[in-house]
Amino acid sequence: xxxxxxxxxxxxxxxxxxxxxxxxxxxxxxxxxxxxxxxxxxxxxxxxxxxxxxxxxxxxxxxxxxxxxxxxxxxxxxxxxxxxxxxxxxxxxxxxxxxxxxxxxxxxxxxxxxxxxxxxxxxxxxxxxxxxxxxxxxxxxxxxxxxxxxxxxxxxxxxxxxxxxxxxxxxxxxxxxxxxxxxxxxxxxxxxxxxxxxxxxxxxxxxxxxxxxxxxxxxxxxxxxxxxxxxxxxxxxxxxxxxxxxxxxxxxxxxxxxxxxxxxxxxxxxxxxxxxxxxxxxxxxxxxxxxxxxxxxxxxxxxxxxxxxxxxxxxxxxxxxxxxxxxxxxxxxxxxxxxxxxxxxxxxxxxxxxxxxxxxxxxxxxxx
Amino acid sequence: xxxxxxxxxxxxxxxxxxxxxxxxxxxxxxxxxxxxxxxxxxxxxxxxxxxxxxxxxxxxxxxxxxxxxxxxxxxxxxxxxxxxxxxxxxxxxxxxxxxxxxxxxxxxxxxxxxxxxxxxxxxxxxxxxxxxxxxxxxxxxxxxxxxxxxxxxxxxxxxxxxxxxxxxxxxxxxxxxxxxxxxxxxxxxxxxxxxxxxxxxxxxxxxxxxxxxxxxxxxxxxxxxxxxxxxxxxxxxxxxxxxxxxxxxxxxxxxxxxxxxxxxxxxxxxxxxxxxxxxxxxxxxxxxxxxxxxxxxxxxxxxxxxxxxxxxxxxxxxxxxxxxxxxxxxxxxxxxxxxxxxxxxxxxxxxxxxxxxxxxxxxxxxxxxxxxxxxxxxxxxxxxxxxxxxxxxxxxxxxxxxxxxxxxxxxxxxxxxxxxxxxxxxxxxxxxxxxxxxxxxxxxxxxxxxxxxxxxxxxxxxxxxxxxxxxxxxxxxxxxxxxxxxxxxxxxxxxxxxxx
Numbered sequence: 021x022x023x024x025x026x027x028x029x030x031x032x033x034x035x036x037x038x039x040x041x042x043x044x045x046x047x048x049x050x051x052x053x054x055x056x057x058x059x060x061x062x063x064x065x066x067x068x069x070x071x072x073x074x075x076x077x078x079x080x081x082x083x084x085x086x087x088x089x090x091x092x093x094x095x096x097x098x099x100x101x102x103x104x105x106x107x108x109x110x111x112x113x114x115x116x117x118x119x120x121x122x123x124x125x126x127x128x129x130x131x132x133x134x135x136x137x138x139x140x141x142x143x144x145x146x147x148x149x150x151x152x153x154x155x156x157x158x159x160x161x162x163x164x165x166x167x168x169x170x171x172x173x174x175x176x177x178x179x180x181x182x183x184x185x186x187x188x189x190x191x192x193x194x195x196x197x198x199x200x201x202x203x204x205x206x207x208x209x210x211x212x213x214x215x216x217x218x219x220x221x222x223x224x225x226x227x228x229x230x231x232x233x234x235x236x237x238x239x240x241x242x243x244x245x246x247x248x249x250x251x252x253x254x255x256x257x258x259x260x261x262x263x264x265x266x267x268x269x270x271x272x273x274x275x276x277x278x279x280x281x282x283x284x285x286x287x288x289x290x291x292x293x294x295x296x297x298x299x300x301x302x303x304x305x306x307x308x309x310x311x312x313x314x315x316x317x318x319x320x321x322x323x324x325x326x327x328x329x330x331x332x333x334x335x336x337x338x339x340x341x342x343x344x345x346x347x348x349x350x351x352x353x354x355x356x357x358x359x360x361x362x363x364x365x366x367x368x369x370x371x372x373x374x375x376x377x378x379x380x381x382x383x384x385x386x387x388x
Numbered sequence: 389x390x391x392x393x394x395x396x397x398x399x400x401x402x403x404x405x406x407x408x409x410x411x412x413x414x415x416x417x418x419x420x421x422x423x424x425x426x427x428x429x430x431x432x433x434x435x436x437x438x439x440x441x442x443x444x445x446x447x448x449x450x451x452x453x454x455x456x457x458x459x460x461x462x463x464x465x466x467x468x469x470x471x472x473x474x475x476x477x478x479x480x481x482x483x484x485x486x487x488x489x490x491x492x493x494x495x496x497x498x499x500x501x502x503x504x505x506x507x508x509x510x511x512x513x514x515x516x517x518x519x520x521x522x523x524x525x526x527x528x529x530x531x532x533x534x535x536x537x538x539x540x541x542x543x544x545x546x547x548x549x550x551x552x553x554x555x556x557x558x559x560x561x562x563x564x565x566x567x568x569x570x571x572x573x574x575x576x577x578x579x580x581x582x583x584x585x586x587x588x589x590x591x592x593x594x595x596x597x598x599x600x601x602x603x604x605x606x607x608x609x610x611x612x613x614x615x616x617x618x619x620x621x622x623x624x625x626x627x628x629x630x631x632x633x634x635x636x637x638x639x640x641x642x643x644x645x646x647x648x649x650x651x652x653x654x655x656x657x658x659x660x661x662x663x664x665x666x667x668x669x670x671x672x673x674x675x676x677x678x679x680x681x682x683x684x685x686x687x688x689x690x691x692x693x694x695x696x697x698x699x700x701x702x703x704x705x706x707x708x709x710x711x712x713x714x715x716x717x718x719x720x721x722x723x724x725x726x727x728x729x730x731x732x733x734x735x736x737x738x739x740x741x742x743x744x745x746x747x748x749x750x751x752x753x754x755x756x757x758x759x760x761x762x763x764x765x766x767x768x769x770x771x772x773x774x775x776x777x778x779x780x781x782x783x784x785x786x787x788x789x790x791x792x793x794x795x796x797x798x799x800x801x802x803x804x805x806x807x808x809x810x811x812x813x814x815x816x817x818x819x820x821x822x823x824x825x826x827x828x829x830x831x832x833x834x835x836x837x838x839x840x841x842x843x844x845x846x847x848x849x850x851x852x853x854x855x856x857x858x859x860x861x862x863x864x865x866x867x868x869x870x871x872x873x874x875x876x877x878x879x880x881x882x883x884x885x886x887x888x
Contacts, residue, residue, distance in 0.1 A: 045763065045782055116786075117860065215569065243815070246863030249656055250815050250886070253571055304770070 030155065032362060033316065033330050033355050034085040036295070038239055038271060039159035039207065040335025041075040041090025042344045051095060051118035068093045069147060076152045078341070082348035086155045086203060089148040091335065096121060097161050097209060097245075098169055104139040105188055106131050108170060125171035130184040137195035138188070146199050157203040158196060159239065163189055163228060164221035165210035179220045186227035193232040205237035205271065212242050213250060215257030222261045229266045237295060238262070239271035239334075247302045247338035255281040259288040271295030273333040276302055279318050286322040294323055297333030298354065299347045304339060306346040312354025325362050330355045389418070389425045390469070392793065394834055395434035395477055410477050413486035414445065418473065421493040427470040429678070435476040437840025437847070441513070441752040443692075444483045447492045448472040450678070450756040457760035467679025472756070498693035502711050505686045505755065509671035509800045512689050513839070513846050515718040516747055517669065520844035521618055523721050523743075527844050530740045551871070551881075552588075552595045555820060559659055560603055562816050567605070576610045577658045579651065579812060581644050581805065582666035583615040586626030592662075593633040608636070614654075615639045616647060645670060645804040648811055658812040663805070663821040667850045668838075670801025675765075675781075676756060677788040678795075683756035684765065685795065695749035703732040703742050710746075717743055747844055762788075768804040779803060783858055787829050787851075796832045797851045806855055810862050810884065818885050819864075825852035825880040827868040852882065859884050 043051075050067050053059040075090035094100035095118045102108045102122065107130040110122045145158045163186035167178060175181045193204055206228060211221050229236050240258060243250025255272060262270065270290065274281065274297045285294060298315040299307055312330075319328055330351060336344040391411070398405045414430055429450075435442055450469045462468075473489065491497065503512050520527060528534055559578075566572040580589055593613060600608040613636050617623050623639040630637050642650040644666050651658075674685035691699065696707040705713060713732060717725050722739035733739040759765050765781030788794060809819055826837055826849050838848035852868050859866035865887040871879040 045780065049782075120860075246861070248811075248815070248863050248886070251571075252573075252656065252815060 030085050031359065032325055033328055033359055035330045035352050035355050036084060036086035036157055037079065037088050037090075037348070038295075038297075038301075038331055038333070038335050039088050039091050039157070039205065040094075040337035041078070041088070041092060042336055042339050042341045043092065044341060047071060047092075048118065052115070055095065055113075055115035055118045057114060065093075072148060073151055076148070076154075078345055079348065080152065080154060082345060083352040084154075084348060086157050086329075087152055088157050088159065089144065091159065091337070093144060095119060097207065098122075098166060099124075101139055101161055101166055102170065105185065106138055121169060123171070124169060126174045126181060128174050130174075130181075130188065133188045133191035135191070137192045139192050141192045142195040142199040142201075145196050145201050149200055155203060156201070157205055157237070158201050159205040159207055159237075160189065160192070162186075162206040162208040162211075162221070162238075163224040164214075164217070165208050168210045168214070179223075182220055182224045183227060186224035189228045190230055190232065193228060193234075197232050197234050201234060203235045203237065204232070205239055205269075206267070207239045209239075209241060209243050209245075209250070211240050212253060212257070215253065218257055218261045222265050225265050225267065235269065236267040237269040237271050237293075238265060238267040239295070241273040241297075241334045242277065244301060244334040244338065249276075249302070254284065256284045259284065259290075263288065263290070267292070269293035269295055269329060271297075271329070271331060273297045274319075275300040275307070275315065275333045279315065282319055282322050292327070293329055294319075294327055295329040295331045298330055299332040299351050301332050301334045301336055301339060301347075304343050306343060307350050307354075309350050309353035309357060312351050313357040316355060316358045320358070389415075389428045389430065390467075391415075391430045391432075393432045394836070395432065396834065398434060398477065405477055406481065410480040410485070411475065413484075414473055414475055414489045417486045417489035417493060421490065423493065424470060427468070429469050429472045430475065431472055432475045432477045432480075433836040434478050435836050435840070436478070437838070437842075439748065439841035441750065441839055441841070442474070442476055443488075443751060444476050444479045445485060445488045445492060446474045446754065448474060448754045448756060450683070451758060454757050454760075456764075457758050460760045463680060466681045468681065469679060474754075499690040499753075500693065500696040500707050500710050501753075502689040502691065502714055502750075505688045507673045507684060508687045508839075509673045509798075511687050511752065512714070512718060513750065513752070514671045516750070516844070517671075517846040518618075519718055519721060519743070521622075523723065524619075524622075524844075526722055526736065526740050527744070530737070530744060531843070549591055549595060551822075552592045553599065555660065555662070556592070556596050556599050558818070560599070560605070560607065562659065563607060564605070566816065573657065573814075574610060575612050575657075576607060577612045577614065577654055577814075578660045578662065579614045579616060579647070579654070579658050579809075581616050581647055581661065581663045581809070583617045583623065583626045583639075584664075585622070586615065586629030588662070588664060589613060589615050589626060589630050589637070590633075593630055593636065597633070611636045613637045614651065616642050616644070616650070618642070618644060645801045646808055647805060648808045651812055654812050656812070657814055659814050659817045661809045661812060661817070661819040663809070663819070663823070665823055667799065667802035667805065667821060667823045668847050669845055670799070670805065672800055672802070672839075672848050673767075673798040674795060675759070675784060675788065675798055676793070676795035678756065678793050682759045682762065682788055684759050686755050686757050688753045690751055690753055691746065691749050692751060695745075699742065699745050699749060702745065703738075705732050713742070714746055717746070744844070747841070752839075767798055767800055768807065779807065779858065783861065784854070786857060787853055790829050792833065794829065794832055796826075796829065796854070797837065797848055799848070799851050799854065802850050803855065803858055806884075807858065807862060810859070810864060813886070815886055818883060821882040821884075822871055822879050823882065824849045824878055825855075825868055825882060826850065827852040827880060829853045852880070855882065860887070863887055 054064045071092045072089045076087055079087040099122045102124050103110060107126060109125050148156055163182050166185050167182040172178055172181050206225055296319045298312045411432060418428060452468055563572055583589055597608050615626050620641040623641055627639055640650045676683045676685055696710055700707045700710055716728055720728055722743050723736055725739040726733045726735055762781035762785055767781055768779040770778040826832060840847050856866035863886060864884045866884045868880050868882050871881050
């Protein structure tokens with residue numbers, strides 16, 4: 021593996037999350053209050069920062085090696101970004117429910133970003149970095165998915181809109197790297213719905229990553245909005261195009277769909293890192309460490325140990341906090357089992373008492 | 389005193405309601421009674437069901453505190469009434485309203501109470517409802533008419549050929565697009581919940597085969613039609629109805645509120661879930677927002693004393709023995725009741741007669757009990773299947789806080805069924821439902837929406853805005869439109885499709 025220092029310093033089979041973390045019902049109410057104009061942005065920011073601290077703490081307690089801010093500042097996977105891009109118009113900025121999508125449109129070509137990073141993602145990262153000593157993965161939605169829901173009245177070809185957004189995200193990535201970000205992940209939740217456009221997506225991804233010397237991940241799943249898949253299919257559509265991306269790691273969904281697609285990844289000669297989804301985020305049933313370990317072993321039949329990163333299928337947003345914590349704990353424990361088998365060394369993994377401490381409210385058998 | 393006259397449209401036109409005879413006598417009786425008039429609500433409804441669970445005048449206590457709400461702050465400025473007086477305007481003009489009201493205000497009338505107070509969805513009226521469907525044959529034999537004849541128009545809208553054609557062409561369109569991108573599964577699943585006698589299934593399958601022949605893509609060969617019903621007996625009859633298509637049909641006996649318990653293997657695989665006249669017939673609670681406070685409507689089934697005496701006499705029993713006999717009936721059904729209580733029911737016919745007379749006389753007392761918090765009220769508990777389907781009372785908030793006082797259905801059973809069914813749908817799947825939907829929350833402020841009795845079953849309108857709200861929270865756009873293939877009815881078509 022040709023890892024950058026941050027990833028190379030991590031243990032074998034590093035554990036991480038894909039990005040989002042559960043949003044409690046009380047926080048949904050507060051977010052909705054904001055989008056109905058009944059709460060100030062300052063108060064909402066305070067809520068977000070408290071929640072991010074708690075999400076980081078949960079991940080640390082679970083033993084996750086690479087943590088995230090849980091994407092808790094975001095209303096959904098698109099609008100947080102689109103609303104900040106100069107030139108994207110949003111006729112109605114109020115929402116009935118914070119998670120709803122805006123109707124967005126672009127009526128003139130987007131201004132080139134220059135040195136500006138208007139989305140403010142670097143500030144988001146910087147706050148997170150002050151709250152944890154662990155390596156941080158910072159994720160953002162990719163240009164292909166962001167462009168999908170924008171009504172395009174500016175570009176004769178939607179591809180040009182995708183590439184324009186990619187240039188803006190590249191400016192954000194540069195700002196993120198300048199503030200110390202070392203692991204960035206591009207999420208493309210809409211790509212599986214438009215497999216025939218994968219070349220455009222790859223072209224745009226390479227624009228986002230250009231000149232930004234961090235560890236890059238690319239997450240492609242079948243959608244996770246409201247804990248439902250938006251598409252069905254197989255990952256073969258990614259290949260061979262995805263081999264042309266400049267990313268260091270693919271982060272894919274397997275636990276819900278099955279591990280048949282691992283053969284697709286291996287068959288096409290993917291020799292970089294692979295983030296293997298070992299926890300189904302669309303089900304509240306908590307996997308056992310043994311299940312997780314078995315899934316990792318299955319991946320090791322096809323890929324080398326130093327290729328694998330262990331993560332859930334997708335973001336944990338739609339799970340309850342209780343279930344998410346239990347799933348992360350099981351993921352860490354299952355990973356530790358396999359690490360032991362690979363290295364022959366005892367690892368600092370959670371035992372039954374630790375699992376019980378992390379999942380106090382879950383009934384016996386649900387979490388373990 | 390607050391007077392809420394809901395059926396205001398009946399104050400105009402031919403046959404208009406006369407307030408002087410339909411409402412004022414109630415107010416006069418209140419004025420003469422020992423009640424705090426500042427804490428009384430008078431509510432007038434037009435109860436359109438000839439058979440229902442109400443008297444012309446009912447009193448509904450409004451409780452201020454319950455142990456579960458102890459210590460929960462009550463907002464400043466809420467109006468805490470003591471009593472609601474409910475009047476059925478349709479019957480009020482021919483009744484001695486003042487005397488009836490005064491008698492109720494003087495003290496509780498003699499009644500044979502059949503159960504304890506509880507949420508509406510837990511009332512024994514739902515056991516009666518279940519009994520009706522499971523012993524339908526005996527009921528039909530006694531009444532001399534089939535249940536479809538009890539429906540408005542005498543036929544289920546589910547059998548409408550034009551409606552079926554529209555649905556099927558919609559499916560073909562989706563499948564054609566998926567086939568173009570090589571994403572069409574080998575097996576194409578359609579689920580029907582509440583299959584009844586199989587009439588809808590037969591229409592659907594006949595039309596499907598005919599349209600597929602013209603379309604030429606071989607979809608009929610790949611079609612898997614799953615008929616689901618509460619009763620295996622009904623399913624057997626339905627299979628006979630669709631005998632011509634049996635190679636494509638499977639049947640499942642299941643609880644409509646939990647379709648995924650039997651069909652979990654089809655998660656995200658079903659292209660169409662079709663539901664006709666099922667949701668209105670599933671257990672429901674009612675909640676109310678009165679004067680700024682939220683209440684659960686608790687109910688208690690009873691038999692009026694006079695009716696109870698007649699029923700008891702016919703069964704050779706005392707009125708006090710009726711609760712025991714009723715619960716025996718609900719547990720065993722009329723076919724086995726003669727064996728369990730031969731002294732009272734010498735044969736099945738007498739047991740069916742007891743069943744029908746009891747059902748006809750059955751009434752519901754109501755009272756309002758404050759909810760300690762919407763999040764503490766569970767609409768649908770988690771199934772444990774995926775752990776994600778718990779529906780909390782928070783979902784009611786936008787509707788309850790939509791303005792003036794409101795009393796509405798929660799449709800717990802329908803919501804459970806709806807959400808469970810959504811989990812079955814393919815990303816490009818659709819749920820289509822024909823039923824009695826209230827499509828605007830204001831519809832609850834102007835019309836009585838049940839419960840009523842349809843033959844031996846319970847009927848309630850379904851809270852459309854609530855289903856739409858819950859659908860949105862699960863990623864679905866839910867739309868309503870009047871059933872387009874028959875004019876003049878109340879049936880509404882609900883369509884749920886993945887949003888975004």
